[in-house]
Amino acid sequence: MDQKKRLLIAGAILLVILGVVLGVDYLQRQNAATQAPANMPPGSIPIYVDGNFVGSFIPDDLNQLPAVSFVDAEEGKTQDGWLLRDVLLLYLGEDNLQDRSQVTVSSSSREKSKTFSWAEVEDHQNMVMFDLSGRGTLKLVSVVPGFDIRDSWIQDVDKIEITSP
Amino acid sequence: MKQRYFSTFQLILLALFSALIIVAKIALRTPLQLSGHSGLFWMAIIIVGARVVPKLGASSIIGVTSGLLASFMGLGDFGALNTFISYAIVGVVSDLMLWILRGDTENMVVAISVGVFGHLGKFLTKWLFGIITGAPIGFVALGLLKAFISYVIFGALGGILGWLTLKALKRAGFFAYMAEKR
Numbered sequence: 001m002d003q004k005k006r007l008l009i010a011g012a013i014l015l016v017i018l019g020v021v022l023g024v025d026y027l028q029r030q031n032a033a034t035q036a037p038a039n040m041p042p043g044s045i046p047i048y049v050d051g052n053f054v055g056s057f058i059p060d061d062l063n064q065l066p067a068v069s070f071v072d073a074e075e076g077k078t079q080d081g082w083l084l085r086d087v088l089l090l091y092l093g094e095d096n097l098q099d100r101s102q103v104t105v106s107s108s109s110r111e112k113s114k115t116f117s118w119a120e121v122e123d124h125q126n127m128v129m130f131d132l133s134g135r136g137t138l139k140l141v142s143v144v145p146g147f148d149i150r151d152s153w154i155q156d157v158d159k160i161e162i163t164s165p
Numbered sequence: 166m167k168q169r170y171f172s173t174f175q176l177i178l179l180a181l182f183s184a185l186i187i188v189a190k191i192a193l194r195t196p197l198q199l200s201g202h203s204g205l206f207w208m209a210i211i212i213v214g215a216r217v218v219p220k221l222g223a224s225s226i227i228g229v230t231s232g233l234l235a236s237f238m239g240l241g242d243f244g245a246l247n248t249f250i251s252y253a254i255v256g257v258v259s260d261l262m263l264w265i266l267r268g269d270t271e272n273m274v275v276a277i278s279v280g281v282f283g284h285l286g287k288f289l290t291k292w293l294f295g296i297i298t299g300a301p302i303g304f305v306a307l308g309l310l311k312a313f314i315s316y317v318i319f320g321a322l323g324g325i326l327g328w329l330t331l332k333a334l335k336r337a338g339f340f341a342y343m344a345e346k347r
Binding site: 151 | 191200201239242243262265266267268274278281282285289291292295296298299300301302303308309310311312313317
């Protein structure tokens with residue numbers, strides 16, 4: 001077999017891989033769409049207040065949110081995305097959030113969660129924000145001491161819960 | 166006495182290339198906020214390594230060794246096993262491509278192909294890990310396609326950078342020098 005044929009086969013394999021990746025992603029989205037409520041599009045992040053579903057954070061709303069970024073001290077990488085504060089204010093408004101409200105962001109696949117007080121989330125200096133990971137899921141990052149290193153950050157976020165005192 | 170497949174000198178060279186991947190990963194920072202941008206230097210190092218030690222398995226050794234180093238250094242967001250496999254697979258797929266194409270990375274098209282597929286190996290590992298661990302589907306609908314394209318582009322650019330480096334090394338007489346040493 002000559003080199004040209006091998007390269008053509010390599011190109012075909014590349015397209016097959018792309019097809020498989022997108023096909024599996026499509027099936028996962030279809031599957032998620034059938035299981036989730038109509039007001040919770042696949043890939044969106046549900047927001048609960050005191051156990052009640054109030055809305056879903058959807059990508060269409062990103063253009064309403066100001067983009068922010070910071071450089072993490074651990075690896076010097078730029079983390080850019082959208083403040084959790086802005087997301088919550090967009091969906092809940094200020095009236096539903098008090099300083100002592102607890103905001104928990106979690107990932108079921110990672111079995112990780114982090115709880116902040118609303119005062120911590122609201123403080124712009126803390127940079128409690130979502131960064132978009134390479135495969136398109138959300139990662140909760142911040143510069144809050146104790147939650148400023150990669151190991152502590154919440155990758156693959158799939159739930160936001162607010163509990164009021 | 167039976168001759169070993171890799172000489173001690175070659176293994177040392179491969180270990181140095183592995184260390185170079187880790188150093189580059191930690192020290193080289195690009196302002197690009199695109200997934201897979203590290204493939205630019207990563208694949209270049211693999212391609213140069215595969216030519217400096219032109220034997221099947223050389224890239225795999227670079228991949229596995231850099232994977233071990235990266236895992237012990239705690240690199241990556243998804244745990245040691247994911248980090249190890251991601252790094253190792255880059256070398257293994259690069260070797261596989263070199264074997265399939267029966268090519269020499271001094272050929273630019275071969276270098277680009279090795280760069281693209283080697284780097285895609287890392288993308289697929291991360292993607293498969295996401296599926297296995299039940300990671301949620303992407304928040305952004307076309308995020309996966311964007312990441313795929315980004316990995317392909319940076320893998321190809323890494324291939325070109327590796328090919329250019331090899332050309333420069335050849336012009337500088339590096340390979341003639343190495344042949345004399347043998």
